[in-house]
Amino acid sequence: MKSQCLRDIKKFSFPHRTVDIWNDLSEEIVTAESVHKFKEK
Numbered sequence: 001m002k003s004q005c006l007r008d009i010k011k012f013s014f015p016h017r018t019v020d021i022w023n024d025l026s027e028e029i030v031t032a033e034s035v036h037k038f039k040e041k
Contacts, residue, residue, distance in 0.1 A: 022030075032038035 029038065029041045032041060
């Protein structure tokens with residue numbers, strides 16, 4: 001979940017940028033059993 005950004009510095013922070021990317025991943029990738037399987041998919 002993203003919070004509202006009142007300042008530009010927060011908009012460009014790593015956690016704020018990765019929320020959309022993570023939410024766009026398929027359920028299969030998110031529930032991968034290991035890091036190796038995650039990277040493979």
